Amino acid sequence: MRVLDELTADIQAGRYEPGERIPSEAELCERHKVARETARRAVRVLRERGLVVTEWGKGTFVSRPAGRGEREREGD
Numbered sequence: 001m002r003v004l005d006e007l008t009a010d011i012q013a014g015r016y017e018p019g020e021r022i023p024s025e026a027e028l029c030e031r032h033k034v035a036r037e038t039a040r041r042a043v044r045v046l047r048e049r050g051l052v053v054t055e056w057g058k059g060t061f062v063s064r065p066a067g068r069g070e071r072e073r074e075g076d
Contacts, residue, residue, distance in 0.1 A: 003032050003042040011051050011062055021059045022052060 007028075010016055023031065028039035043060055046052045054060045 001038070001042055001045075003028055003034060003039055004045055006032075007042060007046060008049075008051065011046075016062045018062050018064045020062050022046075022062065024059060 007022060011022075016022055022043075025036055025039040025043065028034070028042065029036055032039070043052065043054070047054060047060075051063055052060050053063050
């Protein structure tokens, strides 16, 4: 799936930083000329892989790397 592959590559390359919002489903549809369900499926797979988190009403954001929680920062 082209949308999924491109978003995954962008996240892994650091084009989207942790906490940064990725394009909306509508933006993905327009950019890639795909149906909304295709964009929705790509975002769902990213979420299942733990690469993004979706906040209802706000958008979908790149996940923070594992091991970067508050407890770790407190010990620094």
